[in-house]
Amino acid sequence: MSTRGGGESVLARAVRILEAFTQDEPALSVSEIARRSGLHVATASRLVAELVAHGLLVRDERRLVRVGVRLWELASRASPALTLRERAMPFLEGVHDVVGHHVQLAVREGEEVLFVERLSAPGSVVNYTRIAGRLPLHASSSGLVLLAHAPAELRERLLDGRPLRAYTRHTPAASPLLRAQLAAVRRDGYAHCPGFVHEDALGIAAPVRDRTGEVVAALGVVVPNDASARAVVPVVRTAARGVSRALGAEAVGKRVRAGTTRGGDGGATLPLAQ
Known part of the structure; x- marks a missing residue:
């Protein structure tokens, strides 16, 4: 992609414009897009017009700009997440029928x-997560599962002593506490996180593995923070193993029981579409 005046490429500027939108603020004026992207208003206006012409952005009746359906369409055609979601959905629906609260894949x-x-x-316990939403790895049950099985270099970078965000007094924001949590996840095969993001909610998550045994996702639930939540653990673990088998990990249960998976150093790259 060419640059103008030897500076940043047009593609890089377009990406900055797309990144200006959030789930809480999906419609923005051109001036607000310019402010968030750090672009001159004239530059932002020109690029927005081009993106609208290609259907990647749209203007509503108030002349505010939104992400267009065309962008979703193009992104979905070859998304590795699509295969993962398709294989996982029957198991997510089964868990949802049992717990009646939030079930999620990350x-x-x-x-x-x-x-x-x-x-x-309706009436489910409070949950800050949403589709296409993000959280720090240390703060949720799904994040802890993925961090516990992430490359060692990444874990050590997060455990270097720098302060991590504490959503509640229970969030493992200190390095020693986080190390203990990650060790428990690898030992027990699941994460149990009472009140980590909200005092009233409890997260439980288990690893999903691909055909090589690598952890590629986490299947989790968010339920009320009470003593009955422990009964959900076998449901979550069974569903996660089911998704793993659907991704081709037929022998994952044998490897986990035998302690021969690569666990602590497994990556989190999504499985390729098949």
Whole structure:
């Protein structure tokens, strides 16, 4: 992609424009897009017009700009997350029928957990996650599962003593506490996180593995923070093993019981579409 005046490429500027939108603020004026992207208003206006012409952005009746359906269409055609979601959905629906609260599927993106699917119901316990939403790896049950099985270099970078965000007094924001939590996840095969993000909610998650035994996702639930939540653990673990088998990990249960998986150093790359 060419640059103008030897500076940043047009593609890089377009990406900055797309990144200006959030789930809480999906419609923005051109001036607000310019401010968030750090672009001159004239530059932002010109690029927005081009993106609208290609259907990647649209203007509503108030002349505010939104992400267009065309962008979703193009992204979905070859998305590895699509295969994962399709294989996982029957198991997510089964868990949802049992727990009656939130069931979600997540993958690791850098130092964050990205939620690619979520099922909920009216009256469910509070839950800050949403589809295409992110949280720090240390703060949720899905994040802890993915961090526990992430490359050692990433874990050590997060455990270097720098302060981590504490959503509640229960969030493992200190390095020693987080190390203990990750060790428990690898030992027990699941994460149990009472009140980590909200005092009233409890997260439980288990690893999903691909055909090589690598952890590629986490299947989790968010339920009320009470003593009955422990009964959900076998449901979550069984569903996660089911998704793993659907991804081709037929022998995953034998490897886990034998302690021969690569666990602690497994990556979190999504499985390729098949």
